[in-house]
Amino acid sequence: MRGRWFPSGGRRWFLLVCLGLGGPAWGQTLRLGNIDLFLTGRMEVGYESNIDGAYPEEEDPNYEKGDFYWSPGLTLRSSPVAMRPTTTLNFGAAYEYMDYFQRNDEDTELYNLTVDFQTVLPRITLGGSGMASREVESEQDSTYRPGGSKRDPMETLEGTVFLNWNMGKLRVETHADYSRERHDKEEYKADDQDETTLFGGIYWDVFSWGSLYYSWENVVTEYTESGEEQDETTQNVGLSGAIPLSWLRHPKITYSFGFEYEEVETADGESQDPTWEPTHTITVMDEFQLTKAVNLSFSATWEDTWTDDEVSLSNNSEEDDEVTFEYNVQLSQQLGPRAQHAFSFKQEPRDTFGSTADTETTTYGYTFGVKDILFYGLSVGFSAEYELSTPLEGDEETEKTTTMDVSLGHSRQLSRRLSRSLAYTYTWENSNFHDDGAKEEHVVTYGLDYQF
Numbered sequence: 371m372r373g374r375w376f377p378s379g380g381r382r383w384f385l386l387v388c389l390g391l392g393g394p395a396w397g398q399t400l401r402l403g404n405i406d407l408f409l410t411g412r413m414e415v416g417y418e419s420n421i422d423g424a425y426p427e428e429e430d431p432n433y434e435k436g437d438f439y440w441s442p443g444l445t446l447r448s449s450p451v452a453m454r455p456t457t458t459l460n461f462g463a464a465y466e467y468m469d470y471f472q473r474n475d476e477d478t479e480l481y482n483l484t485v486d487f488q489t490v491l492p493r494i495t496l497g498g499s500g501m502a503s504r505e506v507e508s509e510q511d512s513t514y515r516p517g518g519s520k521r522d523p524m525e526t527l528e529g530t531v532f533l534n535w536n537m538g539k540l541r542v543e544t545h546a547d548y549s550r551e552r553h554d555k556e557e558y559k560a561d562d563q564d565e566t567t568l569f570g571g572i573y574w575d576v577f578s579w580g581s582l583y584y585s586w587e588n589v590v591t592e593y594t595e596s597g598e599e600q601d602e603t604t605q606n607v608g609l610s611g612a613i614p615l616s617w618l619r620h621p622k623i624t625y626s627f628g629f630e631y632e633e634v635e636t637a638d639g640e641s642q643d644p645t646w647e648p649t650h651t652i653t654v655m656d657e658f659q660l661t662k663a664v665n666l667s668f669s670a671t672w673e674d675t676w677t678d679d680e681v682s683l684s685n686n687s688e689e690d691d692e693v694t695f696e697y698n699v700q701l702s703q704q705l706g707p708r709a710q711h712a713f714s715f716k717q718e719p720r721d722t723f724g725s726t727a728d729t730e731t732t733t734y735g736y737t738f739g740v741k742d743i744l745f746y747g748l749s750v751g752f753s754a755e756y757e758l759s760t761p762l763e764g765d766e767e768t769e770k771t772t773t774m775d776v777s778l779g780h781s782r783q784l785s786r787r788l789s790r791s792l793a794y795t796y797t798w799e800n801s802n803f804h805d806d807g808a809k810e811e812h813v814v815t816y817g818l819d820y821q822f
Contacts, residue, residue: 400822406449409822412466414441416815421473426806434472436812441468443480453487461485478523480504498531523554541573562594580611580627600636607631621656621668649675663704670697695719709740732758751777771801787821 400407419436422429429435443466451459466480486499507522532545547567553559571585584607591600608630615623626649633644650673657667675692695718702712714735734756741749753775760768779793793815800808 405451408447408449410445411820411822412441412443412445412817414443414815414817415439416441416813418811418813420809420811421470421476423809423811425801425804425809427804433475437470437473437476439468439470441466443467456491457487457489459485459487476521478506478521480506493535493537495534496532498529500529502527522558524558525552526550539575541575542571543573544570559595560593563591564594565589565591577611579613580609582609583607603635605633621654624653626651626653647676649673665702666700667702668697668699671695705740708742709738711736711738728762730758730760730762747782748778748780751775751779767802769801769803771799773797773799789819791815791817791819 400409415438417436417438421435421437422433424430424435443464445462445464447462448460453459462482462484464480464482468476468478468480470476482501482503482505484499484501486497488495488497502525504523504525507524527550528548530545530547532543534544535542545567546569547565549565550563551565552562566589568588569585570587571583573581573583575581584605586603586605588601588603590602592598608628610626610628610630612624612626615625628647628649630647630649631644632647652672653669654671655667655669657665659665672695673693696716698714698716700712700714702710704710714733714737716731716733716735718729718731736754738752739749740751743750753773755771755773757771757773758768759771760766774797776796777794779791781789781791783789793813795811795813797811797813798808799810
């Protein structure tokens with residue numbers, strides 16, 4: 371059994387030494403030629419009472435529900451590097467290791483490497499970027515579990531190059547992309563894939579509010595687990611734009627539209643019937659300062675999209691209108707110089723203005739926040755949300771979910787280079803889909819950041 375209070379492995383020991391010493395050799399910005407590098411070290415220790423985010427009936431007795439962890443990390447970034455008068459280069463790197471005391475299955479190594487460049491000429495812009503990363507996403511269970519999720523560690527490799535040309539109202543945009551995705555856990559390996567995209571488009575900004583365009587795109591996706599490959603080429607011709615309807619002072623209204631002719635063909639010769647796909651979107655939004663401290667804002671969006679619901683890439687398809695309508699209202703109040711609270715309401719109804727949504731969702735929310743309470747740097751936050759989610763097909767039961775969060779945080783600059791943060795969060799969630807009680811989680815973290 372390995373000791374948890376002492377790091378195992380030379381890499382993590384190196385990180386700990388760098389963070390702990392902070393001596394003269396590390397107390398400055400690095401410079402390589404004309405490249406300025408900025409190095410930041412971080413050490414965080416914490417406790418999570420519900421690592422899996424599980425409701426009581428979902429807990430696995432073979433695993434510890436809560437655990438302590440420690441997480442060292444380093445971040446390196448560069449200032450923009452002038453390769454020549456018209457070319458700039460940026461790059462950065464980050465590494466972090468999250469090490470749990472008991473839950474070894476959740477130990478996670480995270481990293482991120484990025485580089486991008488851009489050359490700007492009178493009519494041409496040439497650029498590219500690359501990224502290699504290891505991250506953890508929160509995924510919904512393959513078996514539906516309302517409110518439940520799992521961690522999905524994955525490695526991603528991405529690269530892109532682009533070339534844009536413009537002359538007056540005419541624009542040409544091209545890019546080539548490559549992405550590679552690999553998942554650690556067996557239940558997500560079906561998503562392992564390599565994807566290549568080639569794109570070219572010509573745009574004529576003939577109107578101040580819109581453009582005529584033609585685009586061509588080829589996407590090749592290979593799923594490595596199954597060996598299946600999809601090769602799809604899409605051609606589009608259309609008109610798109612957004613017209614602000616400014617004859618009214620209140621509210622602010624924008625009409626967006628698109629008329630697109632789309633043709634899709636696969637590598638084996640199968641094709642989907644060419645279709646015209648019009649889209650209309652109306653957005654209404656505004657805000658009113660009711661008093662010096664009270665603000666009311668609202669927005670509503672209605673969208674109607676003519677869709678061709680593909681049954682197969684043959685001549686069989688179903689045509690339909692997809693209509694969505696969603697509106698939001700928020701009332702906020704400033705409570706003195708350091709506190710604020712707000713009430714919010716959001717709904718996506720089915721029967722309003724012809725909406726064809728599969729689920730009617732209504733959300734009521736409240737937030738409260740205050741900073742520098744009791745002493746400088748201490749902030750307190752509270753939020754509560756009640757959501758009703760009703761499937762509109764079949765006799766599915768309405769899910770009623772109540773969520774509350776309380777958070778405390780304090781940060782302090784200990785020296786010119788060293789800062790400290792302390793945070794606590796409590797989350798409570800209850801759903802009528804779970805009979806054994808609410809899901810609760812306490813998270814406490816203590817972190818140190820050092821700018822070398």
